[in-house]
Amino acid sequence: MRAVVYQGPHEVTVEQVEDPRIEHPDDVVVQITTTAICGSDLHMYEGRTLAEPGIVFGHENMGTVVEAGTGVRGIRVGDRVSMPFNVACGYCRNCREQKTGFCLTVNPGFAGGAYGYVAMGPYRGGQAEYLRVPFADFNCLKLPPGTEHENDYAMLADIFPTGYHGVAMTGLRPGENITVMGGGPVGLMAAYSAILMGAAEVFLVDRVPDRLRLAESIGATPIDFSAGDPVAQILDRTDGVGTDHGVDAVGYQATGAGGAEQPAAVLNSLVEVVRATGAIGVVGLYLANDPGAPDEHSGRGELLFKVGKLFEKGLRMGTGQANVKTYNEYLRNLIMAGRATPSFVVSKELPLDAAPDAYQRFDRREAGYSKVVLKPAA
Ligand SMILES: NC(=O)c1ccc[n+]([C@@H]2O[C@H](COP(=O)([O-])OP(=O)(O)OC[C@H]3O[C@@H](n4cnc5c(N)ncnc54)[C@H](O)[C@@H]3O)[C@@H](O)[C@H]2O)c1
Ligand SMILES: [Zn+2]
Ligand SMILES: [Zn+2]
Missing domain, CATH: 3.90.180.10 (Medium-chain alcohol dehydrogenases, catalytic domain)
Structure with a gap:
């Protein structure tokens, strides 16, 4: 064959x-x-x-x-x-x-x-x-x-179950809002799932115009991270509160606004944007070995992650392959x-x-x- x-x-x-x-x-x-x-x-x-x-x-x-x-x-x-x-x-x-x-x-x-x-x-x-x-x-x-x-x-x-899992790990309830980082197929499915589950508002962050347009077409609010810090943009739209939950649908090959890789960028944005006691569902992939990593630590899957802030805000986090x-x-x-x-x-x-x-x-x-x-x- x-x-x-x-x-x-x-x-x-x-x-x-x-x-x-x-x-x-x-x-x-x-x-x-x-x-x-x-x-x-x-x-x-x-x-x-x-x-x-x-x-x-x-x-x-x-x-x-x-x-x-x-x-x-x-x-x-x-x-x-x-x-x-x-x-x-x-x-x-x-x-x-x-x-x-x-x-x-x-x-x-x-x-x-x-x-x-x-x-x-x-x-x-x-x-x-x-x-x-x-x-x-x-x-x-x-x-x-x-x-x-x-x-x-x-x-x-x-991707449909994976997007759904990303949201399910947060425990989102109808009427809550959520930030989805990444508007690839998985992020779009997470946004779609959150809407199916009754989210009041879904912010979807990416920089690729046709992906942001698709997000808007299903009723999510597109946030272009090349136009400014996505955390600030979402805080602006939520009276400074942030969202109840967040999903990482990007993973370790996350980039900054300039296009350079920043492996922990998305995780850290979520720690900032999710309100205290909220939850983060990580379906974006992180690896223990990355032969092309931008630095030695991330080559071993060790990232500069804001764990202090995560703790201070009492955030919960779920990770891994979707079941x-x-x-x-x-x-x-x-x-x-x-x-x-x-x-x-x-x-x-x-x-x-x-x-x-x-x-x-x-x-x-x-x-x-x-x-x-x-x-x-x-
Ligand atoms: N956990 C699982 O079971 C599971 C299953 C399928 C896919 N995945 C993983 O999910 C991730 C997404 O998959 P995909 O098919 O949608 O990939 P994709 O590469 O098509 O999408 C990733 C998107 O993230 C965007 N992005 C990059 N940096 C960003 C940032 N700082 N902020 C916001 N957006 C940013 C990119 O522009 C891109 O549109 C991958 O890491 C993939 O391996 C995990
Ligand atoms: Zn896949
Ligand atoms: Zn088994």
Whole structure:
């Protein structure tokens, strides 16, 4: 089959690789109908992780089951399914407690597994024609048959549940307000989720004009951080109080207004802008090893973070990979009911062969490439 293969910094190719097959009775093989490129893939693409050449990328996958192992009970050949980006076993302590982003068995020595991602286990990605899904009964979410809402359901593998998780970690209640830092697909999904959960006002901070426009189109208040300190802009609009909560949807490659990287910029802005006793949900990625970090400390994931201020204000903070399975079924139901259409973030549909070009353009944050979905079966 054909697949998107990482070759080294700033290079992916579409290559012929071995077809996946059933390796265990609990596996299924899925023919991929839609697979999305993610900001998380860019960290690897830019050489900002310890990823080695040869990884098949792709953790945002959906498609049709074409083969099922003899132990699979709830999923059949022909089912249309979405797979959380997390690979999880379903029986370890963290899985039993719904913390499927931190499964203890699928990636020995590490809490958490994923498809097509450095350090997340041996699972090949789905930017390919086919994908092997282990523990299929646990890792496949059934979708209505057909092709309706394809791009909406494609957002269930990662960014919709991840954005939702960012807000859920804050404990936002209806009528509260929130700051979302980052207007990439994850930040837009966090803003969208906050609105679904009844937030009174959502500020979304970025500097990319089409992302700020999208934020405005869903009812969020766009804040352009290249036009001045975002904390001051939000304090201005909230009578100096700040917001009840905040979400970091940027991570360690955050930049200052001038464009230079400042790994702790977003975390520190949130500590400033969230009111005392509020909460911060961090879904933007932070790594323990960054080979391209701007300084030695951040190379080890040690940032100059305002922990004193965090404590003084009594802020709470949640972090980590999103536990997609905690949310995907319910968010699917919202899509089925016509109450959520997360595909508003999708900016382009392309065949698998267009992936190398799409990665380049997405990496340059070119307009129209903010959320690319690939259609390997087309
Ligand atoms: N926790 C999880 O489970 C999970 C899942 C998916 C993605 N992620 C991570 O979430 C982050 C966002 O993903 P994405 O696909 O939206 O990425 P993206 O790169 O498309 O978006 C990041 C956005 O942040 C903006 N930004 C940079 N510096 C900023 C600053 N100082 N203030 C405000 N905005 C700033 C950029 O302009 C960009 O639009 C990435 O780090 C990704 O790895 C985490
Ligand atoms: Zn992703
Ligand atoms: Zn587990």
